Every structure is written in structure tokens, then in C-alpha cells.
Amino acid sequence: MKSNFNLDKFISDLQSFCNKTQTKSFEKGEIITTYLVNRRQVCILLEGSADLLRYDFNGNKTIVERFYRHAIFGEVFYQINTNNDLFVLAKENSKVIFFNYDIFDKKCKKNCDFHEKLLINLPNLILSKIEDLNFRIELLSKRTTREKLISYFSKQSENIFNKSFVLPLTLTDLADYLSVDRSAMMREISTLKEDGIIKKDGNKITMLID
Amino acid sequence: MKSNFNLDKFISDLQSFCNKTQTKSFEKGEIITTYLVNRRQVCILLEGSADLLRYDFNGNKTIVERFYRHAIFGEVFYQINTNNDLFVLAKENSKVIFFNYDIFDKKCKKNCDFHEKLLINLPNLILSKIEDLNFRIELLSKRTTREKLISYFSKQSENIFNKSFVLPLTLTDLADYLSVDRSAMMREISTLKEDGIIKKDGNKITMLID
DNA sequence: ATAAAAATGTTGTAAAAGCAACAAGAAAAC
DNA sequence: GTTTTCTTGTTGCTTTTACAACATTTTTAT
Numbered sequence: 001m002k003s004n005f006n007l008d009k010f011i012s013d014l015q016s017f018c019n020k021t022q023t024k025s026f027e028k029g030e031i032i033t034t035y036l037v038n039r040r041q042v043c044i045l046l047e048g049s050a051d052l053l054r055y056d057f058n059g060n061k062t063i064v065e066r067f068y069r070h071a072i073f074g075e076v077f078y079q080i081n082t083n084n085d086l087f088v089l090a091k092e093n094s095k096v097i098f099f100n101y102d103i104f105d106k107k108c109k110k111n112c113d114f115h116e117k118l119l120i121n122l123p124n125l126i127l128s129k130i131e132d133l134n135f136r137i138e139l140l141s142k143r144t145t146r147e148k149l150i151s152y153f154s155k156q157s158e159n160i161f162n163k164s165f166v167l168p169l170t171l172t173d174l175a176d177y178l179s180v181d182r183s184a185m186m187r188e189i190s191t192l193k194e195d196g197i198i199k200k201d202g203n204k205i206t207m208l209i210d
Numbered sequence: 211m212k213s214n215f216n217l218d219k220f221i222s223d224l225q226s227f228c229n230k231t232q233t234k235s236f237e238k239g240e241i242i243t244t245y246l247v248n249r250r251q252v253c254i255l256l257e258g259s260a261d262l263l264r265y266d267f268n269g270n271k272t273i274v275e276r277f278y279r280h281a282i283f284g285e286v287f288y289q290i291n292t293n294n295d296l297f298v299l300a301k302e303n304s305k306v307i308f309f310n311y312d313i314f315d316k317k318c319k320k321n322c323d324f325h326e327k328l329l330i331n332l333p334n335l336i337l338s339k340i341e342d343l344n345f346r347i348e349l350l351s352k353r354t355t356r357e358k359l360i361s362y363f364s365k366q367s368e369n370i371f372n373k374s375f376v377l378p379l380t381l382t383d384l385a386d387y388l389s390v391d392r393s394a395m396m397r398e399i400s401t402l403k404e405d406g407i408i409k410k411d412g413n414k415i416t417m418l419i420d
Numbered sequence: 421a422t423a424a425a426a427a428t429g430t431t432g433t434a435a436a437a438g439c440a441a442c443a444a445g446a447a448a449a450c
Numbered sequence: 451g452t453t454t455t456c457t458t459g460t461t462g463c464t465t466t467t468a469c470a471a472c473a474t475t476t477t478t479a480t
Contacts, residue, residue, distance in 0.1 A: 062351060064344075079341045126336060131289045133343040134274075140350035141272055141389040143468080144436070172457060179351040181438045186459060188436090353438075354466070382427060391468045396429060398466090426477070436467070441460105448455070 021099040026090040033074070033098075035086040040101035041074040044125065048094025049168075052078075054086050063176045065132075066091075066169065072125040076101045140179060145188045148178045153198060157207045164206040171203075231309040236300040243284070243308075245296040250311035251284040254335065258304025259378075262288075264296050273386045275342075276301075276379065282335045286311045350389060355398045358388045363408060367417045374416040381413075 023046070026032050032050055033043060045067050052064040052073060064086065067073060073088065080086060135155065142148045152174070156165045167174065171189075175182035192198045199206040233256070236242050242260055243253060255277050262274040262283060274296065277283055283298065290296060345365065352358045362384070366375045377384065381399075385392035402408045409416040 064347070064351075076337060077340050078344055122333075123336075126333075126340075127286060130287050130336070130340060130343065133340065133347065134288055137274070137343065137346055137350065140347060141274075143389065143391075146436095170457065171459090179353065181353075182458090183439080183460080184437045187461090190459085356466090380427060381429090392428090393430080393469080394467045397431090400429085422480085424477105424479075426475105428473100428475070430473085431471090432469105434467105434469080436465105438465070439463085441462095444457100444459080446455100446457070448453100450451100450453080 020103055021097055023095065023097045026094045026096065028090055028092050028094075030090050032088040032090055032094065032096055034088075035075050035078060035080050037075075037080060040076050042072065042076055042099055042101050042103075043074045043088070044097045045069060045071045045073070046095040046097055048090060048092040050088050050090050050094055051173075052086060052088050061176060062179075063173060065136075066173075066177065068168075070125065070128070071132075072122075072129055074101075077129065145178070145180045145185055146192065148180065149185070149188060149192060150197065152178065153205055153207055156205070163208075164204060167203040167205060230313055231307055233305065233307045236304045236306065238300050238302050238304075240300050242298040242300055242304065242306055244298075245285050245288060245290045247285075247290060247292065250286050252282065252286055252309055252311050252313075253284045253298070254307045255279060255281045255283070256305040256307055258300060258302040260298050260300050260302075260304055260306075261383075262296060262298050271386060272389075273383060275346075276383075276387065278378075280335065280338070281342075282332075282339055284311075287339065355388070355390045355395055356402065358390065359395070359398060359402060360407065362388065363415055363417055366415070373418075374414060377413040377415060 026048070033041065047069060049069075050067045050071075052067065054062045054064055064078075065071075065073070067088070078086065139148055139151050142151055153165075156167070157163055159165075169177060171186065172182055175185045178185065189198075189200065193200055197207075197209055199208060236258070243251065257279060259279075260277045260281075262277065264272045264274055274288075275281075275283070277298070288296065349358055349361050352361055363375075366377070367373055369375075379387060381396065382392055385395045388395065399408075399410065403410055407417075407419055409418060
């Protein structure tokens with residue numbers, strides 16, 4: 001549904017042509033990166049999924065963003081003020097390519113076509129990210145938990161062209177993502193079921209409306 | 211406070227070097243552009259301010275984004291499905307430069323250094339936009355109207371390095387921006403005043419805390 | 421200068437959401 | 451295979467927010 005250009009080819013190009021990138025694998029639960037002031041790291045998720053997390057002074061967790069395959073993230077894309085505030089946690093075993101944003105200014109060697117490819121492909125990754133952010137804003141702008149849930153479910157359904165889909169998040173995480181109280185959300189899911197808007201079987205949801 | 215590169219020079223470069231861009235002026239209240247499916251227009255606000263607006267089926271207005279000088283917008287940055295859903299309205303007299311995103315693929319003529327400049331500067335504009343979107347998400351993620359207001363006010367205060375600042379939006383628009391009911395927001399502003407968190411004189415707010 | 425429109429400010433009441441606590445089921449760890 | 455941890459599901463109660471209505475002030479239009 002997102003950008004359709006050949007990202008996989010691009011990724012393999014990145015790895016073969018430039019010695020200024022680094023690829024690492026992470027196990028579920030490992031910290032992929034912590035956002036640092038004055039660093040301009042760029043990360044692209046090649047495999048797996050991960051969360052950008054923040055814990056506030058009260059210890060409340062916020063899922064700032066959830067990343068899936070091909071997501072781009074790093075300090076470059078987030079205004080940070082203090083260290084250790086934001087970090088990215090692998091939700092599944094993941095593979096990530098890292099490089100510094102400075103790569104755009106300082107070419108690594110003559111005739112390295114890495115930069116050309118990067119300049120050509122990066123915009124697509126970034127535009128895709130902007131679309132995600134806009135959707136998240138649309139979600140969070142909804143006034144009620146019910147509307148948030150319907151929007152989120154509809155989007156999931158549209159993404160796979162199917163009325164039924166499996167939730168990619170636990171319900172606990174979904175509440176954090178929609179920025180609502182979990183128990184209140186559960187209550188709302190119950191009324192959505194009662195009202196015949198959705199059907200729910202475990203973490204499989206079916207939309208019963210258009 | 212945002213990106214510090216020389217945007218003004220870049221803008222004048224854009225206008226002088228490439229015949230594929232167009233610059234137009236708009237009076238307050240005029241529609242700058244309507245988002246169209248299958249178009250990939252890019253707009254940069256050179257002067258003034260504008261709102262990206264949506265009216266839902268109930269007629270409720272949402273300020274999707276508010277643009278100030280140097281903001282970048284257009285279909286490229288928003289996933290749209292239907293025409294006439296989203297449009298950009300000038301809040302003040304404004305000046306906007308338009309070009310098509312295809313400009314990145316199809317160079318206009320040999321030795322036109324427009325493209326080089328565009329490729330160099332556009333990322334800064336876009337990263338600045340991403341920062342704005344992230345801040346908006348942070349705001350909307352707050353669970354209470356009180357927290358949303360405090361975050362918004364703090365940000366305004368930090369931006370100009372001054373405890374006192376003039377609201378850039380009307381209170382009515384601020385409510386739409388924070389996605390809360392206006393009267394409920396007004397009530398919360400009252401309690402913020404009572405609790406000695408802020409001082410308010412017309413549309414000038416002073417933070418009384420850190 | 422006057423009328424019209426928009427924004428601000430306030431309040432009562434109904435609806436929604438948050439908080440807290442707990443039981444039951446599922447998944448992960450040992 | 452058993453224990454421990456995490457997730458789901460539910461409910462009573464409190465706080466917050468939305469809705470609606472209206473008065474007042476400010477801004478805009480003519």
C-alpha cells in the first residue's frame with residue numbers, strides 16, 4: 001500500500017556500495033538505539049518491528065512510533081533535548097542499517113554511486129514516514145475512543161483489502177498508541193461489538209460496516 | 211528556532227534559476243490549493259500563514275496543519291483518497307511557490323543548477339516539517355486538555371526564549387488544533403490561571419512555571 | 421458610523437474517559 | 451511441566467470532557 005519502489009534492491013545497493021553504513025541484527029527486547037543529542041544518526045529497519053518509546057517523569061510509557069519493515073528513524077527525524085529520553089526497542093528479531101546524516105554532505109570517495117542512490121531513494125522513505133505521521137495525527141485528532149478505534153481498524157482493513165485482519169499490536173499497546181486508557185478502550189471495544197460494528201475473535205478483527 | 215540554513219537565498223535561487231516553478235500571491239481568506247488525487251504538487255509558503263483544513267461529514271472543521279513561513283506542503287506529503295477533501299486557506303496575505311514533485315526526476319535543461327539546490331535544501335524543509343508533525347503528535351498524545359495546553363504554551367515560550375508570548379492562533383482555532391472542545395478548553399484555561407500556572411492578558415500568555 | 425460576524429468567556433448538565441482493582445486466560449521463562 | 455509474567459476482560463467510582471446555550475467583547479464589512 002505504501003511506496004512501491006524497489007526498496008529491497010536499494011537496500012542491497014546501500015550495503016554493497018558504501019563502507020559508511022553498518023548493518024546489525026537485534027533480538028526481540030534489545031535496544032536498537034538511544035536518541036542522543038548532537039548526533040544525526042539515520043536508521044532503516046530492514047527486517048522485524050520496533051517501537052520508539054519514551055517514559056515520562058511519572059514512569060508512563062508512550063509508544064511514540066511503531067516501526068515496521070522499511071521504516072526510517074533516528075535523531076534526524078525527532079527534535080530531542082535530553083539524552084536517554086527516547087529509545088528504540090526491538091519488538092521482534094530485527095535487522096537495521098545505520099548511517100550518519102552527514103553522509104549527504106561528505107561524499108566517501110570518487111565514483112561512489114551510493115550517494116546518488118541514497119539521494120534518489122531516501123525521499124520515498126521519508127514521504128512514507130510523513131504519511132504515517134499524518135495518519136497518526138488524524139487518529140489522535142478524533143475526539144472519542146470509539147472514533148479512534150474505528151479509524152484504526154478501518155485503516156488496517158484497507159491496507160490488506162480485507163474486512164478481517166489480525167491486530168499487529170497487543171490491545172495494551174494499542175491503547176498506548178491511541179493514547180487512551182486501556183480499560184476504557186476495552187469497554188469501547190465491547191460496545192463496538194454489541195453495536196454490530198466489529199466482530200472480534202482473539203486478536204482477529206472483522207469490520208462489519210464500510 | 212528551526213532549521214538555520216539560508217532559506218531565503220534558496221528561495222530566490224529557485225525563482226531565478228528554474229522555469230518550472232510558479233510563484234503566486236493570495237489574500238487572506240483565499241484558497242491556496244485543493245489537494246487532488248493523482249497530482250504531486252509541492253508548495254512552499256514564502257510569506258504569510260495558512261491552514262490545511264478538512265470538513266468531515268458532520269461539518270466539523272479540523273485544522274490538519276497550520277503553516278507558517280517556509281512550511282512545505284502539498285499532495286506529496288499527505289495520503290488523500292478523494293478530491294475536495296483537503297484544502298489550504300490563507301490566514302494572512304501570503305505568497306507561495308509551486309512546483310511539481312516530478313521535477314526531481316525530469317531535469318528541465320542542461321546545467322540548470324536548480325535541481326542541485328533543490329536536492330540540497332529540500333531535506334531541511336522536510337525534516338523541519340517532520341519535527342512539527344512529531345510535536346503535534348506529542349501534543350495530541352497528552353491525555354488531558356490541561357497537559358495539552360501546558361505543552362503547547364511551553365513550546366511557544368521556548369521558541370522565543372521568553373516566558374511571555376502572543377498566541378499565534380485564536381483560542382477557537384487553538385481548540386481545533388488541540389482537538390478539544392472550545393468551552394472545555396476555556397474552562398481549563400481558567401483553572402490554569404486560578405492555579406497560578408499561567409497569566410493571560412488578551413492573547414498574551416505568560417508562563418509562571420518552568 | 422453602524423451593522424454583522426466572529427471570538428471570547430461562562431455555566432449547567434450529560435456523556436465519556438480515566439483510575440483502580442481484580443479475576444481469568446495466554447504466553448514466556450525456568 | 452510448573453511457575454511467573456503479561457495480556458485480556460470486567461466493573462464501580464471519580465474526574466474530565468463534550469454539548470448546548472447564551473452574554474459580552476472584539477473584529478470585520480459596508
